[in-house]
Amino acid sequence: xxxxxxxxxxxxxxxxxxxxxxxxxxxxxxxxxxxxxxxxxxxxxxxxxxxxxxxxxxxxxxxxxxxxxxxxxxxxxxxxxxxxxxxxxxxxxxxxxxxxxxxxxxxxxxxxxxxxxxxxxxxxxxxxxxxxxxxxxxxxxxxxxxxxxxxxxxxxxxxxxxxxxxxxxxx
Numbered sequence: 001x002x003x004x005x006x007x008x009x010x011x012x013x014x015x016x017x018x019x020x021x022x023x024x025x026x027x028x029x030x031x032x033x034x035x036x037x038x039x040x041x042x043x044x045x046x047x048x049x050x051x052x053x054x055x056x057x058x059x060x061x062x063x064x065x066x067x068x069x070x071x072x073x074x075x076x077x078x079x080x081x082x083x084x085x086x087x088x089x090x091x092x093x094x095x096x097x098x099x100x101x102x103x104x105x106x107x108x109x110x111x112x113x114x115x116x117x118x119x120x121x122x123x124x125x126x127x128x129x130x131x132x133x134x135x136x137x138x139x140x141x142x143x144x145x146x147x148x149x150x151x152x153x154x155x156x157x158x159x160x161x162x163x164x165x166x167x168x169x170x171x
Contacts, residue, residue: 011039014125015092017083019049022163023064024141024155026133030098031068033127040073042090047078054142054166067156084115087122094123100134146170 014034020027020043034041043064047057055063061076068074079086087095095115097108105126112124129136136154145151145163152160 012094013040013042013090013092014038014094014096015042015044015083015087015090016096017044017046017079017086019046019051019053019138020060020064021049021051021053021055021138022060022141022155022159023067024133024136024138024159025153026098026100026129026136028067028156029130029133030096030127031074032071034096034125035071035073037125038073038094038096040075041071041096042092043068043074043076044083044086044090045076045078046083047080055162059162063159063162066158082118084118084122088119092122094125096125096127098129099126100129100136 014037016031016034018027031041031043045057045060045064053060057078061078064076068076077090081089083095095112097112099105099108108124108126112126115122115124141151141154141163144154146167148167151163154160155163
């Protein structure tokens with residue numbers, strides 16, 4: 001049987017893009033699961049999202065590196081281009097996205113179709129969130145942390161400490 005010329009050769013790389021402001025346990029769950037499916041996972045932190053950031057790009061990179069340092073096939077990078085273009089530039093065969101609810105699916109479906117329109121060689125892979133993380137979003141984590149609520153069960157300890165420091169700095 002002839003090999004499919006569109007099939008990736010060598011390591012199969014996935015890109016997991018996002019702002020990760022901050023990374024939370026739901027993100028980490030998706031990263032761990034993707035790391036079992038792919039030879040290499042690049043966590044791609046978008047440096048210029050169209051939203052107000054809590055942490056700088058450098059802080060987000062450091063936090064993600066800290067919480068993923070024990071996963072050998074994961075690397076952390078930043079980018080400023082279209083996600084699908086960055087995926088191609090890094091040799092990724094897939095873009096991994098986590099889904100929490102049907103509302104996520106509607107947006108992610110549109111995004112996946114646009115990415116396919118722009119480059120049909122990069123697949124969209126959707127991983128359903130684990131039920132214990134279905135309520136998590138970076139926006140909610142930041143909001144409750146800003147008001148002093150405990151977030152230790154929502155984010156890795158490094159991130160919880162960084163959120164407490166930010167709150168103390170901002171008064």
